[in-house]
Amino acid sequence: MPAIPSIDLDDAALRASLARKIEDATALLRRVAAEYRPAALANSLGAEDMVLTDLIHRERLDIDNFSLDTGRLPAETYELIAVAERRYGRKPSLYYPRHELLEAYVRAHGINAFYQSVELRKGCCHARKVEPLRRALAGKKAWITGLRARQSATRAGLPRQVFDEVHGLEKFNPLADWTEREIWAYIRLNDVPYNALHDRFYPSIGCAPCTRAVTVGEDIRAGRWWWELPETKECGLHFRGQKTDDRGQ
Ligand code: SF4
Secondary structure: OOOOOOOOOOOHHHHHHHHHHHHHHHHHHHHHHHHHEEEEEEEOHHHHHHHHHHHHHOOOOOEEEEEEEOOOOOOHHHHHHHHHHHHHHOOOOOOOOOOHHHHHHHHHOOOOOOOOOOOHHHHHHHHHHHHHHHHHOOOOOOOOOOOOHHHHHHHOOOOOOEEEEEOOOEEEEEOOOOOHHHHHHHHHOOOOOHHHHHHHHHOOOOOHHHHHOOOHHHHHHHHOOOOOOHHOOOOOOOOOOOOOOOOOO
């Protein structure tokens, strides 16, 4: 479903299912805050992560909220960071690439080398996302993501809790069983801020040069790294090994 789904906020069945999902997600977030301190939400600033930000704020849970500023984010994403700061009253924890890593990469390969090969694209993702994520997760007992099972075929069977062997901590996906309609119903009902690009057929938003709008009938993630084959589309933030799950953000 490429565009924001139209939501009938008077739909009793939708509201009932949403109420159950909110209850479940909130219970899980409370448990994470109580049992896995320090824990952090890896906020990609997508619609799902804004729902989680709102739930955590509403419950006043002791869970950190960080984002990775790759330096190549769309202007609309920076605007959302500023809007969310005003709405929730806390400055975002932003993590940046290590300048020496990034400078070496750009000097060697060029400013837009990610279009040239999968290897160079992964090198850029490593410097701008993977390495900063490691620093963001250092010392944490758990991290939380907004991944959902229905975002793509590769996310089917996504667990709500899994041990992340790569980073060595517990990983929680409280929205794993939420539908797209439930996400947007929550956003509408609670007036949650979201990225303006969602209104322009960007269902999944990452770095500006690696994200495009999708058309009717295309997969939600068709606009991410669209020049690559589907099986290479992951940036290394999420891994699916024997015991971990894997998705690009
Ligand atoms: S998404 Fe694109 S610009 Fe962003 S880190 Fe990965 S390759 Fe680089």
